[in-house]
Amino acid sequence: MIIKLAPQDIRRYNWYIWRTVIGCLALFILLLIVTYFGLFGSLPTFRDLENPKSNQATEVLSSDKTVLGTYYIQNRSSVTFSQLSPNVVNALIATEDSRFYEHSGIDFQRVLSIPLLNLIGKKQGGSTITQQLAKNLFSGEVARNPFFRFTQKLKEWIIAVKLERRYTKQEIITMYLNTVDFGAYNTFGIKSAARTYFNVTPDKLSPDQAALLIGMVKGPGYYSPIRHPDRALNRRNLIMGLMNKQGFLSDGQLADLKQKPLNLNFNPISHNDGPAPYFRAVLKQEIQKLFRDLNIAKSDGTPYDLDRDGLKIYTTIDATMQQYAEEAQREYMPILQAQFNDQWKGVSRWKNVKNFKLLLDQGMYRSDRYKQLQAEGKSEDEIRQNFNTPDSLELFTWKGNVDTVMKPIDSIVYSKMMLRNAFMSMDPTTGYIKAWVGGTSFENFKYDQVKMGTRQVGSTAKPFTYAVAIENGISPCTEVENVPVTITGYGSEPWTPKQSMGDFIPGSITLRKALGYSQNYIAAYVMNEVKPVPVMELIKKMGITSNVPPYPSIALGVFDASVFDMAGAYSVFANHGTWTEPTFILRIEDKNGNVIYTHTPKVVQAMDEQTAYVMTYMLKGVIEDGTGSRLRYKYGLTNPIGGKTGTTQDNSDGWFMGITPQLVTGVWTGCEDRDIHFRSTRLGEGANSALPVFALFMKKVYDNPALGIKRNVDFDAPKNGLNITIDCDAYKQQQQGTGEVDKKLGF
Structure with missing residues (x-):
């Protein structure tokens, strides 16, 4: 049945429809108007539109503009x-x-x-x-x-x-x-x-x-x-x-x-x-501190947020050198770890490691597992039971992380027995840090050993004492009888250093040879002549920020220092006596490209140019015919390189400091706790535990001409010549001509 509507009915229904449409449109326009004026919440301002907010990652860039990583939410x-x-x-x-x-x-x-x-x-x-x-x-x-x-x-x-x-x-x-x-x-x-x-x-x-x-x-x-x-x-x-x-x-x-x-x-x-995860972690902390100390903030006064504000941080790190440093560590450390494990195979740690139970307890207390169980309200007995109950765990190995089932307390033992390694290389002239490896696995061991950690430096401190003697006009050809020395007047007990008989060179030897073979008696003899305070003052001028007490034992490196500071200190020898602050930040830009910070390194004349040059000559002796000679006979690096090995008491720390005219590098190896260490000096000494990482790095660097690090560049002699004789044959003739005999350094 079809209903036929009258014209007036059609007009009436059309009016209803149009009235509804117009009403909805008017309501919609009204809603738009009230929305525009903020009835349903404020709208972004013109400034907001010009600067829309978004969580934007901050980029860390290397010197060649490679993105090393980002900080982000x-x-x-x-x-x-x-x-x-x-x-x-x-x-x-x-x-x-x-x-x-x-x-x-x-x-x-x-x-x-x-x-x-x-x-x-x-x-x-x-x-x-x-x-x-x-x-x-x-x-x-x-x-x-x-x-x-x-x-x-x-x-x-x-x-x-x-x-x-x-x-x-x-x-x-x-x-x-x-x-x-x-x-x-x-x-x-x-x-x-x-x-x-x-x-x-x-x-x-x-x-x-x-x-x-x-x-x-x-x-x-x-x-x-x-x-x-x-x-x-x-x-x-x-x-x-x-x-x-x-x-x-x-x-x-x-x-x-x-x-x-x-x-x-x-x-x-x-x-x-x-690349460089340890470096990026330290960099973030340093920049946050920098912004606080210098009151660097956004235009509205709010502080910068590295995770959200899209900054660009331009660093001195060379992406290729960083890669080579990480590769050198990955290449050698598994070999060294195998040597370490073999020494401890079948040996009871409870009997042979001092305070081993205390070390395990400390490791347990610091672990995330302990903190989580504590947060859950577990008692101490329940937590210890948990740590002694086998569980599925992930462990770090040099072949990659592995899943295994073991007691959590045994995983702490495993971690304690893992060797750590830190590496830093820098340009001694500009102070620019080129490579930074703060540890062996950032995912598993977050603590940075380049800048944040300090360890006893051992014999790598000896050049500081010799430098004071050189600065007082003493030739490296001066001969001293290699006999025990006792120093009194500093503390209640006299100090007599020990010397490993396996490395001992009897008779009268030159200072250069004594440094090259790391002879403790002669280092102590020189310290007794120059006195501790001038040595301590020189060490501080060379950029060591940790505590260095003015005692004779600093000649043998009984103080702690970071790889960061030690590399900076050794750069003084390669840089004509000038300490240029180790630098890793070039500039920081906001997300719009505006420069908000530029770094200018501090510069200090730590020693005169002649002393620095003579010290490079002495440090080359370590490599040519001393404790660092495997750099030449095993790794084939026969070009001008100076260096110094270092091994601390009980082989707890192995060091190698290497210097060339264009790069100064510091390497440290040891366990998390000093009480866990190599059981023999043959394997634990710096020549075996640290030097090879330097050698592998330098071979890669030298083999890449694009990096501009040349093999056969030697250290520059002072422009005004030398007043100190470094030719030992000529020195002997001088001594014989004057009838003098080296009994005392004489100042």
Whole structure:
């Protein structure tokens, strides 16, 4: 039955419809107006739009602009439009907003078509790229409450229009791609995504790679190529199909690209990954302290946040040298660890390690496991029982971490018996640090041994005492009888150093030979002549920041110092007597490229140029015919190199300090606790435990001409010549001619 309406009824119903439409439109406009004026919460200001807030990772860059790592809450790094591959832009537009270049933030044609498309089963989102950007930057998480989501949507529309008025289309595309979440390991932004999934920069992304990443935007977890490769592949092909429809790919290109596998080069980025993790950890602490001490803050007075503010930190680290240093450690330390383990095989640690139970307890108390159990309210007895109950654990080995089942207390024993190693190399002229390896595994042993840790320096301190003698005009050719020396007047007991009889050289020998073979009696003799205070004062002028008591025993290195300070001190010998502060920060820029800090190294004239040069001659003696000679006969480094080995009491610490005109390097090896050490000096001495890491590093450096470190460059002699004779044959003739005999140094 058909009901025929009268004309007046039709007019009346049309009026109802139009009144409803007009009312809804008026209500919508009213809601937009009140939203604009902040009824549903404040909108971003003009300044906010010009400086949109996003958690942006701070980048740490090497001297050759390689990204060493990042500090982040969200692993996000920004790019400019010129750094984007056209494939990324095309994939984004084809997928998310095909009319992007035609609308002004809101695509009303698309909005009006949504109800019709949903009716026929084709789901389509109404948000343009600009609206999605507005949501990413200013709206936060999507509200679950329908009313709040509606008001949130109104805000996004208004912000989108504002963004379109403030920015170009290219800038909006770039900002959007810098804010998108790509899932794995907290990866945000196209730059981090390109590096994480394909290990390339965004400008190098191919069409299939771009399609995969853009496909993840809809659901980074659901379309993860790591967890769900089949879904990711189908989604990638769908995106490429859309690119084909938009004319960004030809039919032939689409067919070929669909046949390609995902071809991931997955490089998950975490704070533990990448080169120089110990350096980056120390760098972060140093910069935070620097900002506090110098009151460096943002324009609004709030402090910089390294995890959120997208700074760029330009460092002195050379990425290639850093790689060589880490490779040298990885190459030698497994060999040394095997030697160490063999010495302790079948030996009871309880009987042969002083205070071993105390060391285990300390290790237990410091462990995360102990703190967690304590936080759970476990008693001391329950915690100890837990540590003595086998459990699934992950252990560090030089072949990679391994899963095993063992008692947690035994894992502490295992950790205590692992050798640690630290390495730093620097340019003695500029003070620029080129390589920094603070430990053997940052993931497992977080403590940095380059700058944060100090250990007894042993015989590497002897050159400081000899330098005072040289500065007083004594020739390195001066001969001294190698006999025990007792020094009194410093403390209640006389001090008589010991000398290993295996290394002892009887008779009268020159100071150069005494240093080369690390003879304790003659070092003590020189100390008795020059006195402790001048030696202590020189050590402090050479940049040692730890406590150095003015006692005779500092001649043999009974004080503690860091690898950082020791490398800086030895740079004085290579740098004509000038101490240039070891430097690792060049400058810091904010996210807009404004320089907020520039570092200028401190410079101190620690000794005269002649003394420094004579000391390089003496230190070359260590390598030519002394305790460091294996550098020549085993590793083939016959070019001008000076150095000094160091071994502390009970072989607890092994040191090697190496100097060339262009690089000064410090290496330390030992266990976490000094009471755990090599059981023989043959293996525990610095010549075996530290020198080889230096040797392997230098061989790699010399073999790469691009680094500019030349083999056959010798130390520069003073411009005004020498007043001290270093030719020992000529010195003997002088002595015979004057009838003098070296009995005392005589000052």
